[in-house]
Amino acid sequence: MSRILVSQNIAGYLDQAGKILNYEQKEIEKLKEFDLLAEIPFNLILENGHELNLKAYRVQHNNWRGIYKGGIRFHPHVTLEELGNLAFLMTFKNALMDLPFGGAKGGIAIEPTRLSRIELENLSRAYVKNLQGILGPKKDVAAPDVNTNGQVMAWMLDEYQKITRNNSPAAFTGKFVEYGGSEGRKEATGYGGVYVLEKVLEKESVHFSEPLTVAILGFGNVGSHFAEAAGDLGLKIIAVSDIGGGIQNSEGLSWQEVKDYQNENGSVKDFPGAKNISLYDLMECEVDILIPAAIENMINQENAGKIRAKIIVEMANSPVTAEAERLLEEKNIILVPDILANGGGVVTSYFEWLQNQKAEHWSKDEVLAKLKERMERAFEKVWEAKQTYGVNFRLAAYIVALKRMLE
Numbered sequence: 001m002s003r004i005l006v007s008q009n010i011a012g013y014l015d016q017a018g019k020i021l022n023y024e025q026k027e028i029e030k031l032k033e034f035d036l037l038a039e040i041p042f043n044l045i046l047e048n049g050h051e052l053n054l055k056a057y058r059v060q061h062n063n064w065r066g067i068y069k070g071g072i073r074f075h076p077h078v079t080l081e082e083l084g085n086l087a088f089l090m091t092f093k094n095a096l097m098d099l100p101f102g103g104a105k106g107g108i109a110i111e112p113t114r115l116s117r118i119e120l121e122n123l124s125r126a127y128v129k130n131l132q133g134i135l136g137p138k139k140d141v142a143a144p145d146v147n148t149n150g151q152v153m154a155w156m157l158d159e160y161q162k163i164t165r166n167n168s169p170a171a172f173t174g175k176f177v178e179y180g181g182s183e184g185r186k187e188a189t190g191y192g193g194v195y196v197l198e199k200v201l202e203k204e205s206v207h208f209s210e211p212l213t214v215a216i217l218g219f220g221n222v223g224s225h226f227a228e229a230a231g232d233l234g235l236k237i238i239a240v241s242d243i244g245g246g247i248q249n250s251e252g253l254s255w256q257e258v259k260d261y262q263n264e265n266g267s268v269k270d271f272p273g274a275k276n277i278s279l280y281d282l283m284e285c286e287v288d289i290l291i292p293a294a295i296e297n298m299i300n301q302e303n304a305g306k307i308r309a310k311i312i313v314e315m316a317n318s319p320v321t322a323e324a325e326r327l328l329e330e331k332n333i334i335l336v337p338d339i340l341a342n343g344g345g346v347v348t349s350y351f352e353w354l355q356n357q358k359a360e361h362w363s364k365d366e367v368l369a370k371l372k373e374r375m376e377r378a379f380e381k382v383w384e385a386k387q388t389y390g391v392n393f394r395l396a397a398y399i400v401a402l403k404r405m406l407e
Ligand code: NAD
Pocket: 144, 145, 146, 147, 148, 189, 217, 218, 219, 220, 221, 222, 223, 241, 242, 243, 244, 279, 293, 294, 295, 296, 315, 316, 317, 342, 343, 345, 346
Protein backbone atom coordinates (compact mmCIF):
# COMPACT_ATOMS: atom_id res chain seq x y z
CA MET A 1 0.00 0.00 0.00
CA SER A 2 1.51 3.35 -0.96
CA ARG A 3 -0.40 6.59 -1.46
CA ILE A 4 2.55 8.86 -0.83
CA LEU A 5 5.93 9.02 -2.44
CA VAL A 6 9.24 9.10 -0.66
CA SER A 7 11.08 12.35 -1.48
CA GLN A 8 13.28 12.05 -4.56
CA ASN A 9 16.32 12.91 -2.51
CA ILE A 10 15.95 10.01 -0.09
CA ALA A 11 14.74 7.62 -2.80
CA GLY A 12 17.81 8.58 -4.84
CA TYR A 13 20.15 7.55 -2.03
CA LEU A 14 18.34 4.25 -1.66
CA ASP A 15 18.57 3.60 -5.42
CA GLN A 16 22.30 4.41 -5.41
CA ALA A 17 22.92 2.19 -2.39
CA GLY A 18 20.97 -0.62 -4.09
CA LYS A 19 23.07 -0.33 -7.26
CA ILE A 20 26.34 -0.34 -5.33
CA LEU A 21 25.25 -3.49 -3.48
CA ASN A 22 23.91 -5.11 -6.68
CA TYR A 23 20.37 -5.55 -5.41
CA GLU A 24 17.54 -5.84 -7.91
CA GLN A 25 15.61 -2.59 -8.34
CA LYS A 26 12.32 -4.41 -7.56
CA GLU A 27 13.67 -5.16 -4.06
CA ILE A 28 14.43 -1.46 -3.61
CA GLU A 29 11.00 -0.43 -4.90
CA LYS A 30 9.35 -2.58 -2.18
CA LEU A 31 11.12 -0.45 0.40
CA LYS A 32 9.50 2.70 -0.98
CA GLU A 33 6.03 1.39 -0.11
CA PHE A 34 4.24 2.22 3.12
CA ASP A 35 2.41 -0.28 5.31
CA LEU A 36 -0.17 2.11 6.79
CA LEU A 37 -1.19 5.74 6.38
CA ALA A 38 -3.67 6.71 9.11
CA GLU A 39 -5.42 10.08 9.00
CA ILE A 40 -8.26 10.34 11.54
CA PRO A 41 -10.30 13.58 11.82
CA PHE A 42 -11.30 14.80 15.29
CA ASN A 43 -12.33 18.00 17.06
CA LEU A 44 -10.54 19.70 19.94
CA ILE A 45 -12.68 22.01 22.06
CA LEU A 46 -10.67 24.94 23.44
CA GLU A 47 -11.21 26.49 26.85
CA ASN A 48 -12.95 29.48 25.21
CA GLY A 49 -15.47 27.11 23.59
CA HIS A 50 -14.00 27.30 20.07
CA GLU A 51 -13.63 24.03 18.22
CA LEU A 52 -10.59 23.11 16.12
CA ASN A 53 -10.98 20.55 13.32
CA LEU A 54 -7.80 18.47 13.36
CA LYS A 55 -6.40 15.17 12.12
CA ALA A 56 -4.41 12.54 14.02
CA TYR A 57 -1.80 11.15 11.65
CA ARG A 58 0.30 8.01 11.95
CA VAL A 59 2.44 6.62 9.14
CA GLN A 60 3.88 3.12 9.48
CA HIS A 61 6.50 2.57 6.83
CA ASN A 62 8.04 -0.88 7.20
CA ASN A 63 8.35 -3.57 9.89
CA TRP A 64 10.71 -6.11 8.32
CA ARG A 65 13.16 -5.74 11.21
CA GLY A 66 10.63 -5.39 14.04
CA ILE A 67 7.68 -3.43 15.42
CA TYR A 68 7.14 0.15 14.27
CA LYS A 69 8.89 2.91 16.18
CA GLY A 70 8.87 6.67 15.68
CA GLY A 71 8.08 10.05 17.19
CA ILE A 72 4.96 12.20 17.35
CA ARG A 73 5.18 15.88 16.52
CA PHE A 74 2.79 18.79 17.02
CA HIS A 75 3.69 21.42 14.43
CA PRO A 76 1.74 23.54 11.91
CA HIS A 77 3.74 22.07 8.99
CA VAL A 78 2.73 18.46 9.69
CA THR A 79 1.39 16.69 6.59
CA LEU A 80 1.06 13.04 5.63
CA GLU A 81 3.85 13.52 3.06
CA GLU A 82 6.24 15.00 5.61
CA LEU A 83 5.47 12.20 8.08
CA GLY A 84 5.98 9.65 5.31
CA ASN A 85 9.51 10.88 4.68
CA LEU A 86 10.23 10.91 8.40
CA ALA A 87 8.82 7.38 8.88
CA PHE A 88 11.00 6.21 6.02
CA LEU A 89 14.07 7.78 7.66
CA MET A 90 13.15 5.99 10.89
CA THR A 91 13.17 2.60 9.16
CA PHE A 92 16.71 3.18 7.95
CA LYS A 93 17.88 4.84 11.15
CA ASN A 94 16.68 1.87 13.18
CA ALA A 95 18.44 -0.51 10.79
CA LEU A 96 21.65 1.54 10.92
CA MET A 97 21.56 1.54 14.72
CA ASP A 98 20.89 -2.22 14.59
CA LEU A 99 17.65 -1.99 16.58
CA PRO A 100 14.81 -4.53 16.28
CA PHE A 101 12.42 -1.86 15.02
CA GLY A 102 10.79 -0.69 11.81
CA GLY A 103 9.92 2.92 11.01
CA ALA A 104 6.90 5.09 11.82
CA LYS A 105 6.05 8.74 12.51
CA GLY A 106 2.97 10.59 13.64
CA GLY A 107 1.65 14.01 14.46
CA ILE A 108 -0.98 16.69 14.39
CA ALA A 109 -0.85 19.91 12.33
CA ILE A 110 -1.19 22.50 15.09
CA GLU A 111 0.78 25.29 16.81
CA PRO A 112 0.85 23.86 20.36
CA THR A 113 2.47 26.92 21.94
CA ARG A 114 -0.92 28.68 21.61
CA LEU A 115 -2.66 26.00 23.69
CA SER A 116 -3.20 26.09 27.44
CA ARG A 117 -1.87 23.17 29.49
CA ILE A 118 -5.27 21.51 29.71
CA GLU A 119 -5.80 21.95 25.95
CA LEU A 120 -2.41 20.34 25.29
CA GLU A 121 -3.33 17.46 27.57
CA ASN A 122 -6.68 17.00 25.78
CA LEU A 123 -4.88 17.11 22.41
CA SER A 124 -2.41 14.43 23.53
CA ARG A 125 -5.18 12.20 24.86
CA ALA A 126 -7.27 12.71 21.70
CA TYR A 127 -4.34 11.53 19.57
CA VAL A 128 -4.27 8.24 21.45
CA LYS A 129 -8.07 7.82 21.52
CA ASN A 130 -8.12 8.08 17.74
CA LEU A 131 -5.16 5.82 17.02
CA GLN A 132 -5.04 3.39 19.95
CA GLY A 133 -5.84 0.38 17.76
CA ILE A 134 -2.58 0.67 15.83
CA LEU A 135 -0.35 1.73 18.74
CA GLY A 136 1.07 -0.45 21.51
CA PRO A 137 4.21 -1.99 23.02
CA LYS A 138 4.18 -4.93 20.59
CA LYS A 139 2.89 -3.00 17.56
CA ASP A 140 4.02 0.60 17.29
CA VAL A 141 5.90 2.47 20.00
CA ALA A 142 5.72 6.26 19.88
CA ALA A 143 8.16 8.82 21.32
CA PRO A 144 8.59 12.60 21.56
CA ASP A 145 9.56 14.75 18.59
CA VAL A 146 9.17 18.45 17.77
CA ASN A 147 6.99 20.18 20.41
CA THR A 148 6.21 16.97 22.30
CA ASN A 149 8.04 15.91 25.47
CA GLY A 150 8.01 13.63 28.51
CA GLN A 151 4.80 15.23 29.78
CA VAL A 152 3.00 14.63 26.47
CA MET A 153 4.19 11.00 26.50
CA ALA A 154 2.95 10.59 30.09
CA TRP A 155 -0.55 11.83 29.11
CA MET A 156 -0.54 9.59 26.05
CA LEU A 157 0.52 6.52 28.03
CA ASP A 158 -2.08 7.23 30.70
CA GLU A 159 -4.79 7.44 28.03
CA TYR A 160 -3.56 4.28 26.33
CA GLN A 161 -3.57 2.35 29.62
CA LYS A 162 -7.06 3.62 30.50
CA ILE A 163 -8.42 2.45 27.13
CA THR A 164 -6.66 -0.91 27.05
CA ARG A 165 -6.93 -1.54 30.83
CA ASN A 166 -3.38 -2.85 30.73
CA ASN A 167 -0.24 -1.71 32.44
CA SER A 168 1.96 -1.16 29.38
CA PRO A 169 4.73 1.36 30.10
CA ALA A 170 6.61 0.16 27.01
CA ALA A 171 3.87 1.58 24.72
CA PHE A 172 5.50 5.04 24.75
CA THR A 173 9.13 6.01 25.25
CA GLY A 174 10.68 9.36 26.14
CA LYS A 175 8.55 9.44 29.32
CA PHE A 176 9.61 11.22 32.50
CA VAL A 177 11.88 9.04 34.60
CA GLU A 178 9.26 9.04 37.40
CA TYR A 179 6.77 7.66 34.89
CA GLY A 180 8.92 4.76 33.72
CA GLY A 181 11.21 6.71 31.41
CA SER A 182 14.91 5.98 31.02
CA GLU A 183 17.67 7.94 32.67
CA GLY A 184 19.59 9.80 29.97
CA ARG A 185 16.74 9.79 27.40
CA LYS A 186 16.32 13.55 27.23
CA GLU A 187 20.06 14.06 26.75
CA ALA A 188 20.49 11.07 24.41
CA THR A 189 19.98 12.59 20.96
CA GLY A 190 22.23 15.58 21.59
CA TYR A 191 24.92 13.56 23.38
CA GLY A 192 24.75 10.85 20.70
CA GLY A 193 25.47 13.47 18.04
CA VAL A 194 28.56 14.58 19.94
CA TYR A 195 29.78 10.96 20.27
CA VAL A 196 29.55 10.71 16.48
CA LEU A 197 31.19 14.10 15.97
CA GLU A 198 34.13 12.99 18.15
CA LYS A 199 34.70 10.03 15.80
CA VAL A 200 34.40 12.24 12.71
CA LEU A 201 37.03 14.62 14.11
CA GLU A 202 39.29 11.67 14.87
CA LYS A 203 39.10 10.33 11.28
CA GLU A 204 38.82 13.42 9.08
CA SER A 205 41.86 15.63 8.71
CA VAL A 206 40.41 19.11 8.52
CA HIS A 207 42.14 22.29 9.63
CA PHE A 208 40.10 23.76 12.44
CA SER A 209 40.37 26.79 14.69
CA GLU A 210 41.53 26.17 18.25
CA PRO A 211 39.28 25.60 20.16
CA LEU A 212 36.72 24.32 17.68
CA THR A 213 33.73 26.62 17.31
CA VAL A 214 30.09 25.55 17.01
CA ALA A 215 26.84 27.28 15.96
CA ILE A 216 23.49 25.65 16.76
CA LEU A 217 20.36 26.34 14.77
CA GLY A 218 17.48 25.24 17.01
CA PHE A 219 18.29 25.40 20.72
CA GLY A 220 15.57 22.96 21.79
CA ASN A 221 15.96 19.58 23.47
CA VAL A 222 18.42 18.21 20.93
CA GLY A 223 20.34 21.45 20.28
CA SER A 224 20.84 22.35 23.96
CA HIS A 225 22.03 18.87 24.95
CA PHE A 226 24.36 18.82 21.96
CA ALA A 227 25.74 22.14 23.27
CA GLU A 228 26.16 20.67 26.76
CA ALA A 229 28.14 17.63 25.58
CA ALA A 230 30.14 19.65 23.03
CA GLY A 231 31.09 22.08 25.80
CA ASP A 232 32.27 19.18 27.98
CA LEU A 233 34.46 18.09 25.07
CA GLY A 234 36.11 21.54 24.99
CA LEU A 235 34.28 22.89 21.94
CA LYS A 236 33.21 26.56 22.03
CA ILE A 237 29.55 27.34 21.34
CA ILE A 238 29.54 30.78 19.72
CA ALA A 239 25.99 31.11 18.37
CA VAL A 240 22.58 29.57 19.04
CA SER A 241 19.03 30.30 17.91
CA ASP A 242 15.43 29.28 18.46
CA ILE A 243 12.28 30.28 16.67
CA GLY A 244 12.33 33.65 18.48
CA GLY A 245 15.77 34.66 17.14
CA GLY A 246 19.50 34.05 17.46
CA ILE A 247 22.43 35.23 19.60
CA GLN A 248 26.19 35.28 19.08
CA ASN A 249 29.25 35.77 21.26
CA SER A 250 32.60 34.83 19.74
CA GLU A 251 34.04 34.45 23.27
CA GLY A 252 31.67 31.53 23.84
CA LEU A 253 28.26 30.97 25.43
CA SER A 254 27.44 28.87 28.50
CA TRP A 255 24.73 26.43 27.39
CA GLN A 256 23.27 26.32 30.91
CA GLU A 257 23.00 30.10 31.26
CA VAL A 258 21.40 30.38 27.83
CA LYS A 259 18.99 27.53 28.63
CA ASP A 260 17.99 29.12 31.95
CA TYR A 261 17.42 32.43 30.18
CA GLN A 262 15.38 30.74 27.44
CA ASN A 263 13.26 28.87 30.01
CA GLU A 264 12.48 32.14 31.78
CA ASN A 265 11.92 34.32 28.72
CA GLY A 266 10.62 31.95 26.08
CA SER A 267 13.51 32.60 23.68
CA VAL A 268 17.30 33.02 23.61
CA LYS A 269 16.79 36.43 22.00
CA ASP A 270 18.16 39.38 24.04
CA PHE A 271 20.34 37.09 26.18
CA PRO A 272 22.64 39.50 28.08
CA GLY A 273 26.28 39.41 26.98
CA ALA A 274 25.59 38.33 23.40
CA LYS A 275 24.46 40.19 20.30
CA ASN A 276 21.18 39.37 18.60
CA ILE A 277 21.53 37.86 15.13
CA SER A 278 19.14 36.51 12.53
CA LEU A 279 18.84 32.82 11.62
CA TYR A 280 20.60 33.66 8.34
CA ASP A 281 23.50 35.34 10.17
CA LEU A 282 23.84 32.21 12.29
CA MET A 283 23.99 29.90 9.28
CA GLU A 284 26.55 32.07 7.55
CA CYS A 285 28.79 32.87 10.52
CA GLU A 286 32.50 31.99 10.63
CA VAL A 287 32.41 28.71 12.53
CA ASP A 288 33.94 25.22 12.30
CA ILE A 289 30.81 23.18 12.95
CA LEU A 290 27.21 24.03 12.14
CA ILE A 291 24.44 22.06 13.86
CA PRO A 292 20.98 22.25 12.30
CA ALA A 293 18.74 21.03 15.15
CA ALA A 294 15.36 22.61 14.34
CA ILE A 295 13.16 21.37 11.49
CA GLU A 296 13.46 20.13 7.89
CA ASN A 297 14.93 21.97 4.90
CA MET A 298 16.45 24.88 6.84
CA ILE A 299 19.65 24.58 4.81
CA ASN A 300 18.57 25.06 1.22
CA GLN A 301 19.78 26.51 -2.06
CA GLU A 302 19.18 30.06 -0.82
CA ASN A 303 21.71 29.83 2.00
CA ALA A 304 23.94 26.77 1.36
CA GLY A 305 26.37 28.70 -0.84
CA LYS A 306 27.04 31.13 2.02
CA ILE A 307 27.77 28.57 4.72
CA ARG A 308 31.36 28.76 6.00
CA ALA A 309 31.37 25.82 8.41
CA LYS A 310 33.64 22.87 7.62
CA ILE A 311 31.35 20.22 9.13
CA ILE A 312 27.57 20.07 9.33
CA VAL A 313 26.08 17.54 11.72
CA GLU A 314 22.41 16.92 10.89
CA MET A 315 20.81 16.71 14.33
CA ALA A 316 17.38 17.56 12.91
CA ASN A 317 15.80 15.16 10.44
CA SER A 318 16.31 16.18 6.78
CA PRO A 319 17.57 19.69 7.56
CA VAL A 320 19.49 19.91 4.26
CA THR A 321 17.69 19.88 0.89
CA ALA A 322 19.05 17.90 -2.09
CA GLU A 323 20.09 21.08 -3.93
CA ALA A 324 21.85 22.39 -0.83
CA GLU A 325 23.65 19.10 -0.38
CA ARG A 326 25.15 19.38 -3.88
CA LEU A 327 26.33 22.93 -3.15
CA LEU A 328 27.90 21.83 0.16
CA GLU A 329 29.69 18.93 -1.53
CA GLU A 330 31.18 21.29 -4.10
CA LYS A 331 32.60 23.27 -1.18
CA ASN A 332 33.97 20.07 0.44
CA ILE A 333 31.87 20.61 3.55
CA ILE A 334 31.57 17.34 5.47
CA LEU A 335 27.95 16.40 6.06
CA VAL A 336 27.17 13.92 8.85
CA PRO A 337 23.70 12.53 7.99
CA ASP A 338 20.63 12.55 10.23
CA ILE A 339 20.17 8.77 10.32
CA LEU A 340 23.59 8.46 11.94
CA ALA A 341 23.94 11.74 13.87
CA ASN A 342 20.58 11.80 15.64
CA GLY A 343 20.16 8.04 16.14
CA GLY A 344 20.94 8.41 19.87
CA GLY A 345 17.31 9.26 20.63
CA VAL A 346 15.87 6.05 19.28
CA VAL A 347 18.73 3.98 20.69
CA THR A 348 17.85 5.22 24.18
CA SER A 349 14.15 4.76 23.47
CA TYR A 350 15.05 1.15 22.75
CA PHE A 351 16.83 0.97 26.13
CA GLU A 352 13.71 2.42 27.77
CA TRP A 353 11.47 -0.11 26.00
CA LEU A 354 13.74 -2.93 27.21
CA GLN A 355 13.84 -1.63 30.79
CA ASN A 356 10.02 -1.31 30.86
CA GLN A 357 9.54 -4.87 29.68
CA LYS A 358 12.05 -6.31 32.12
CA ALA A 359 10.93 -4.00 34.96
CA GLU A 360 14.51 -2.75 35.32
CA HIS A 361 15.94 0.69 35.97
CA TRP A 362 19.41 1.40 34.58
CA SER A 363 21.56 4.23 35.93
CA LYS A 364 22.34 7.26 33.78
CA ASP A 365 26.00 6.24 33.55
CA GLU A 366 25.00 2.79 32.35
CA VAL A 367 22.62 4.19 29.73
CA LEU A 368 25.14 6.72 28.41
CA ALA A 369 27.93 4.14 28.27
CA LYS A 370 25.69 1.78 26.26
CA LEU A 371 24.61 4.69 24.04
CA LYS A 372 28.21 5.71 23.33
CA GLU A 373 29.11 2.17 22.43
CA ARG A 374 26.14 1.87 19.98
CA MET A 375 26.84 5.24 18.35
CA GLU A 376 30.51 4.41 17.89
CA ARG A 377 29.66 0.98 16.49
CA ALA A 378 27.25 2.54 13.95
CA PHE A 379 29.88 5.15 13.05
CA GLU A 380 32.57 2.49 12.47
CA LYS A 381 30.23 0.56 10.12
CA VAL A 382 29.49 3.74 8.18
CA TRP A 383 33.17 4.67 8.04
CA GLU A 384 34.04 1.21 6.75
CA ALA A 385 31.40 1.49 3.97
CA LYS A 386 32.58 5.03 3.15
CA GLN A 387 36.14 3.77 2.66
CA THR A 388 35.14 0.55 0.86
CA TYR A 389 32.85 2.19 -1.70
CA GLY A 390 34.42 5.66 -1.90
CA VAL A 391 31.13 7.42 -1.11
CA ASN A 392 30.00 10.24 1.18
CA PHE A 393 28.75 9.69 4.74
CA ARG A 394 25.07 9.69 3.79
CA LEU A 395 25.38 7.12 1.05
CA ALA A 396 27.61 5.00 3.29
CA ALA A 397 24.93 5.11 6.02
CA TYR A 398 22.25 4.00 3.54
CA ILE A 399 24.50 1.19 2.32
CA VAL A 400 24.90 -0.18 5.86
CA ALA A 401 21.17 0.18 6.62
CA LEU A 402 20.04 -1.31 3.30
CA LYS A 403 22.29 -4.34 3.72
CA ARG A 404 20.70 -4.95 7.13
CA MET A 405 17.20 -4.56 5.65
CA LEU A 406 17.72 -6.97 2.79
CA GLU A 407 20.01 -9.59 4.26
P1 NAD B 1 12.34 20.96 20.16
O1 NAD B 1 10.94 21.37 19.86
O2 NAD B 1 12.76 20.75 21.57
O3 NAD B 1 13.37 22.04 19.55
C1 NAD B 1 13.26 22.56 18.27
C2 NAD B 1 14.01 23.89 18.23
O4 NAD B 1 13.94 24.41 16.90
C3 NAD B 1 13.41 24.96 19.14
O5 NAD B 1 14.46 25.74 19.68
C4 NAD B 1 12.56 25.81 18.18
O6 NAD B 1 12.40 27.14 18.64
C5 NAD B 1 13.40 25.74 16.93
N1 NAD B 1 12.62 25.94 15.71
C6 NAD B 1 11.47 25.30 15.38
N2 NAD B 1 11.04 25.77 14.20
C7 NAD B 1 11.91 26.70 13.78
C8 NAD B 1 12.01 27.55 12.65
N3 NAD B 1 11.07 27.53 11.69
N4 NAD B 1 13.07 28.39 12.57
C9 NAD B 1 14.01 28.40 13.55
N5 NAD B 1 13.99 27.63 14.63
C10 NAD B 1 12.94 26.80 14.74
O7 NAD B 1 12.59 19.67 19.25
P2 NAD B 1 13.75 18.60 19.39
O8 NAD B 1 13.20 17.42 20.08
O9 NAD B 1 14.98 19.27 19.90
O10 NAD B 1 13.93 18.16 17.86
C11 NAD B 1 14.69 18.96 16.96
C12 NAD B 1 14.94 18.17 15.69
O11 NAD B 1 15.63 16.96 16.02
C13 NAD B 1 13.70 17.73 14.91
O12 NAD B 1 14.00 17.74 13.53
C14 NAD B 1 13.49 16.30 15.37
O13 NAD B 1 12.78 15.54 14.40
C15 NAD B 1 14.92 15.84 15.48
N6 NAD B 1 15.10 14.70 16.36
C16 NAD B 1 14.73 14.76 17.66
C17 NAD B 1 14.95 13.68 18.49
C18 NAD B 1 14.63 13.74 19.96
O14 NAD B 1 15.03 12.82 20.68
N7 NAD B 1 13.97 14.78 20.46
C19 NAD B 1 15.52 12.51 17.97
C20 NAD B 1 15.90 12.48 16.64
C21 NAD B 1 15.67 13.59 15.84
